[in-house]
Amino acid sequence: MPNSSLTYCNSTLQYRHTLYAVTYTIIFIPGLIANSIALWLLRSFISKKNKAIIFMINLAFADLSHVLSLPLRIYYYINLTWPFGKFLCLLCFYLKYLNMYASIMFLTLISVQRYVFTANPFKAKGWKRRYDVGICIALWIIVGAACLPFPIYRSSGLNNSSTSCFADLGMKQIDTRTIIILLVGAEFSGFLLPLILITYCTLKTRTQLTNDSLRCEHLKEKHKALRMVIACASVFFICFTPYHIIFFFYIMVNSNIIHSCAVHKVIMDLHPFSLCLASINCCLNPILYYFTASEFQNELARRSTSVVRVRLMSKESVSSSR
Template identity: 85%
Template sequence: MTNSSLTNCDITSDFRHTLYAVTYTVIFIPGLLANSVALWLLRSFINKKSKAIIFMINLALADLLHVLSLPLRIYYYINHTWPFRNFICLLCFYLKFLNMYASIVFLTLISVQRYVFTTNPFKAKGWKRRYDVAISICVWIVVGAACLPFPIYRSSGLNITSTSCFADLGTKKMNTMTVIIMLVGAELSGFLIPLIIITYCTLKTRAELKRDSLRCENMKEKHKALRMVVTCASVFFICFTPYHIIFFFYVMVNSNIIHSCTVQKVIMDLHPFSLCLASINCCLNPILYYFTASEFQNELAKRGSSVVRVRLMSRESVSSMR
């Protein structure tokens, strides 16, 4: 980092390159396969009345966009140099935050929709698929615009001959008030408000399930809804909560608002780990589709059995020709 306070504190983060390279290598293949298969199967439900399918498709698309940028990240952290254009560096940097906040919004929307439709079945019957499509388009526009400050904030170290990218980028100097306003806005809209909504939907769905357990009305559907909102909450807490807690202090450190060397060292050491946790959501989100949507399980089993039958038939035909 270029801040003088960090230099005076003698903070080194040499382990970051190894950590990022290993993490991104580990999640690339599972993330690519899981989200590709998810998009392949979820598109089969577009014309059906399956709940939250449109949001799931957009969630898988957001994950796939980030996963496709991982090979360039892996190359950089292994070779310690960036031979590509600066625009590509900033684009990959942008896709990381686009994936994070698009995932947060779509996880929140899935939780809200499952909770509302479970507690108010009549709203589910009158809800049109085109509403989900319109909401998804608005999400991409708003989140896409809101994430633009991230690459802009980290683009100060780039020039025509620059060979640095990602974690090694510098930060633009801004006055303290501007930093605080941007930070509070990002934390509120991108973390605290979704956190409150997802927690509320999870607790209320669980309470609804307990309340109706004696009457045994639509219990199977309500159990599915509870599994879905709990899975959304789990992914959110595991992947995004540590990052946003550390990110708040990380920006404060980089802006010379926090001067304690001990605090700076702890924050700068924890930030890479929280960023890696945030990237793991690309592998965890497909669990949401499989374990919470029985239609997804059935379709996966059907497609799998079809592939097996085709292979068996091809083997039999080859054997008969012999």
């Protein structure tokens, strides 16, 4: 990287532009279609206060905002030039991290709410939809502010005439103490705390199913809740755990806190793959909605049947008119 003093550590980073271009191209179309359909269907259940629907809608919106920025990323990694100016570069860079941490927080909220509502059904009955709306507004403000340091930190030497963006951005020089404080804060609040909460909710929901005194209808609800929290945990571990482990050492290496050449090579080679894994969440989250929410499946089947019926009727009317 531009600001790293370990210039003698020759990491083979030439492949990363191709890796990013291929990954984002593969993600774009499925992510765009799946999240658009998810938003279209989830709004039908917005009145269901005890199904985490508000959180799912916000999660789909976060994914869609990142997906819509992918064509510009694909253009850059194919052409290796950025003609769109400084602001758009930093905005797309910012949306990447906004999506990541908003997704982490909404996955955590979905897990916590499903666990709490199945463990305490009376809380679900008294819960108001406006509570979820208020939580979402507060979360967007907090996450939006917390992600601002990412584009600021990576805007070294960037101006409107620059032709570099994203992975090729320089890093601003910040004193070691500030780097450590920001890094520990980001890792704890954006990774470790959600990891603890999601793991706890998954284990506790699983434990509840071993209680033989539960009634059958409660068992059914708890099985649904378990599928949901397991799905959230799976997306979290697949997409975000590798990234945050690598990210910790990535910042330490690029800030010259770690001087080991061996560590430098390993981290620089693994970091592009961890970023690609983190982006795949845009395609995995819609799968979470489909396989864990029976209402979502039913509504998708109903809408699909309606669309097919309308098309068949229109074809029949055209045929009869002839």
